[in-house]
Amino acid sequence: DRSLKIAPSILSADFADFGREIRAIEAEGADWVHVDVMDGHFVPNLTFGPPAVKAFRKHVTTVMDVHLMIAPVDPYIDAYAEAGADILTAHVEAGPHIHRTLQAIRAAGMKAGVALNPGTPAEAVAHLLDLADLVCVMTVNPGFGGQKFIDLTGKIRRLREMIGDRPIHIQVDGGVDPVTAPLVVEAGADVLVAGSAVFRGGSVEKSTVYGANMRAI
Ligand code: DX5
Ligand code: ZN
Secondary structure: OOOOEEEEEHHHOOOOOHHHHHHHHHHOOOOOEEEEEEEOOOOOOEOOOHHHHHHHHOOOOOOEEEEEEOOOOHHHHHHHHHHOOOEEEEEHHHOOOHHHHHHHHHHOOOEEEEEEOOOOOHHHHOOOOOOOOEEEEEOOOOOOOOOOOOOOHHHHHHHHHHHOOOOOEEEEEOOOOOOOHHHHHHHOOOEEEEOHHHHOOOOOOHHHHHHHHHHHO
């Protein structure tokens, strides 16, 4: 299904109130919930691990999309399956055996995603397309929300050509807002991750504000 989907990143949510934040975005039409897992090693920031992700699962009624910015990945795949991830995405840069990692993610019963840092060419996934359900194009250097969008529309277009008729999502993650979203959609993206653009300004009537922010994207 290549209809446009929005996946708010709870990296920009209120960390003391995840249940409420997840319910608020889903009530306003979020298609997926994007969960950014960082290890302070693959990226220079730390977020949450399997027990927290398992707690989020109780509130997610759509699709829990877990983006691993960790290395290594393989020792943790079963823990994220057990935590209830529907989609588990690993970076092609996270280790020498991404092919094995994607096989293991599917074997654990999840959809498999493969993410590309801004400096990594589309061709890095050329031999992985039969193992992937999603390709995530990072349009910021991963680690933090609220960074400036890097224009990689040429890479998105190239991936769209490479993917052809295969049922693989192209997800764009980083700096997606009402200005940049149309550019990446035009280039072929069908899943938009947005953190700061969705969660900004939500201190009073959260769900209403988030809904307006999502519709603006
Ligand atoms: C960045 C994360 C993103 C991040 C996006 O390392 O992978 O998912 O939350 O945040 P914004 O939309 O604010 O760029
Ligand atoms: Zn992400």
